[in-house]
Amino acid sequence: MLADLRHRQGHLLGRMEGIGFDLKREASLRMLTNDVVKSSVIEGENLNPIEVRSSIARKLEFDIAGLIQSSRDVDGLVEMMLDATQKFSTPLTKERLFDWHATLFPTGRSGMQRIIVAQWRTLESGTMQVVSGPIGREKVHFEAPTADKLENEMAAFFEWFENNNQIDPVVKAGIAHLWFVTIHSFEDGNGRIARAIGDMSLARADGTTDRFYSLSSQIEIERNNYYAQLELQQGGTTDITSWLNCFLDCLGRAINNAEKCLANVMFKANLWHRINQKPVNDRQRHIINLMLDDGVEGFINTSKYAKLAKCSNDTALRDIINLRDRGVFIQNQRGGRSTSYRLPDPECDKFISPKS
8 A cells, every 4th residue: 555655656756857847836836835725724724825825935935926915824834834844854853843833823822812832731721622512511532641741742752753764754644643633732733733744754755845745635625534533543542554544545645636736737837828929918917827826716707807907897808808819718608797707627628829
């Protein structure tokens, strides 16, 4: 199972090496963005993908168009993920985890609640439990080790993570994820940090700072099964074979889905190659990029175009008709006031070459 997974990893990395610097950078940027966004979605927090993409691009010094301002919360999560994946060979230490935790909670609060930041949870913070159900009939799914055990537990974890090199780093990613989230060493943010540690080990397995698949995206898709397997393992024995099977299966599907990302990146490059035979104006370029990067909810129409491009409805309509006539926009079937447009589907629509 592991050999098959490693083969598919190698095949994906080999394909990415052959597509050129710009496309490879775009694919990596897209996957890093997905990783940050979906890791937050798993915890019930929805981030703006364009904001996340902008934050990553700025921190990696990518010269791309359409960057927007990002919030402190977004920048903090991005900094943690980039530190884990771009500096994957740097040892994981207590101080480094504290820095990650501080970037996740720059205001010292989780929502409205004040929490202890950049420290292990304390006895004063109470028992750390995962609970569901109404008050008085709660079901305790899991109870973490008490706070007085954390220093020794985490020391053992760091020693194992950095020095037990007989374990394949892909398997180590699965063990580390389970181990850290079970220790639950912080008051909040343990899930996001566990996934960052896993990504760090996967980056060591790949031997590159470029990210071409997103495990967090796949975990979010399979969230119910993920939590069920986690609860089953945490309530079971120290034989974690079943957990590792599920982890590796999930990772395999993440790698398979990366092929779709590669297809989208290639489609985007091909679309721009054809558009640039007869360049579009700045407004059109901005809207097309937003649509390609999922920055537009639903289809585009005249009023939405005008709002996003900061122009009049008449100007928006002229831009849209021009893009429709060139085949860049495909008009959906419903007309009248409900007229809307989409980009060509790489699998269904034929891109019409620009008219001379």
